[in-house]
Amino acid sequence: MIRLSKLTDYAIVVMSEMARHVGTVHTVSHLAERTGVPSPTVAKLMKTLTPAGLTTSHRGAAGGYALSRAADAISIAEIITALDGPIALTACVEGGDSQCGVQRLCPMRGGWEKVNSAIRGALEQVTLADMMGPPAWAEGPPGPLDSIGAGPGPARRAAV
Amino acid sequence: MIRLSKLTDYAIVVMSEMARHVGTVHTVSHLAERTGVPSPTVAKLMKTLTPAGLTTSHRGAAGGYALSRAADAISIAEIITALDGPIALTACVEGGDSQCGVQRLCPMRGGWEKVNSAIRGALEQVTLADMMGPPAWAEGPPGPLDSIGAGPGPARRAAV
DNA sequence: CGATACAGGACTAAATTGGTCCTGATTAAG
DNA sequence: CTTAATCAGGACCAATTTAGTCCTGTATCG
Structure with a gap:
């Protein structure tokens, strides 16, 4: 979970x-x-x-x-962000600039970003x-x- | 997070x-x-x-x-479900029958359910x-x- | 028959999180 | 002006959860 x-x-x-x-x-x-x-x-x-x-x-x-x-x-998103940090499934997406030294191993960022924004959207719509x-x-x-x-x-x- | x-x-x-x-x-x-x-x-x-x-x-x-x-x-949702359990933000929603003895304190189930299904949907669409x-x-x-x-x-x- | 590889669980160790406490700054009331 | 109430901001400890390792057993191929 x-x-x-x-x-x-x-x-x-x-x-x-x-x-x-x-x-x-x-x-x-x-x-x-x-x-x-x-x-x-x-x-x-x-x-x-x-x-x-x-x-x-x-x-x-x-x-x-x-x-x-x-x-x-x-919004619920604001509360979660305040307490748990940015709403994203993977840390390597957070900043935007990739501190992820293993880019060769991480060609899946695009997929995660798609998921992340969907989740963010869902949480922003609930107050x-x-x-x-x-x-x-x-x-x-x-x-x-x-x-x-x-x-x-x-x-x-x-x-x- | x-x-x-x-x-x-x-x-x-x-x-x-x-x-x-x-x-x-x-x-x-x-x-x-x-x-x-x-x-x-x-x-x-x-x-x-x-x-x-x-x-x-x-x-x-x-x-x-x-x-x-x-x-x-x-789908990513299947992988997450297999390893981390059901995809839901709150445990008291999981079963459907409320083991939650504090229903008076938990009138927010409806809101969570809405969020949960949005997240589930997002994860099911990514393969x-x-x-x-x-x-x-x-x-x-x-x-x-x-x-x-x-x-x-x-x-x-x-x-x- | 023996070597290879999965099955399934118990167990240990580490990281994260939840929760507590202490000291200091600020403000209203007497 | 003094006192009491209340927030501010950390440091800190404890407990839960998670990650990771190992051991014994079973099946299958050569």
Whole structure:
């Protein structure tokens, strides 16, 4: 399986939570409580998402994080790129200039590039809003249902 | 980066080599020599690809492996599926029946399913023949060029 | 009958990733 | 002005996953 990193999975859950209350700042501990993702991990996420321009931060007391844009203006591709790096199946295609010293062995770049752009396109067309669905979770304190699964909530694993 | 496993990368290189000499059986050691992939690893690859129906094996002396079909009838999607499992970004979508106990937290399945099928489609449209390009490598013993890169030859890493 | 080559699994080692913690800078409130 | 809250930015450790090796058995050709 070609895996999507767990961090990315968490990011979508956390950002969905932020999207449900626009115009409010969310502290790390709040987000951790509401999503079930451990707070140090939420903090780490935000420290990646903010420089990437997906979220904005306010420091000091009464500070916190907020989405920098509306949920329907944030694509899944952006989130993945921020956390997992450029969207490409093969590293040797990334830069454009081939650091690949074994070009003789790599006449397949054209094929990969075709695949890569198709995947990129697919991910760019899905927005955070598309992933949210109806607001159906995190209403009130965690209920018993929340402990049935593996834990927090994001999809357990990932593969392309 | 959403990574493609290195094994899959190797598989494409090794299968390309087999495709260049159809109608011949290739022993593990031959394939290892020609591609630069260590032979135990080639052996492991074949032991996965053969049950998956992508290659056929002939035991005994003068035995070896061969592609079960022409290169243009083998899609990249099949190779990935054989080695890395089903092509899907999220595990909770795989089965169809949701073992995902946290459905309240997972209203985003629809979105992922859309992404998954787009990616699957992209990978199914590229065949092994597309990846091969002109036969330009593994002519004669490894030249100096081969040692410039990281090693054997397949693209170094992978991400979606 | 013997040599060759695949079959299948167990096992070890290495790389990546996930997760934690610490120290410092910034800002609002009292 | 002082204090408390909160983000910023690393370094760091642990655990999972993946890559790679080896061993024993079985089939087939010469």
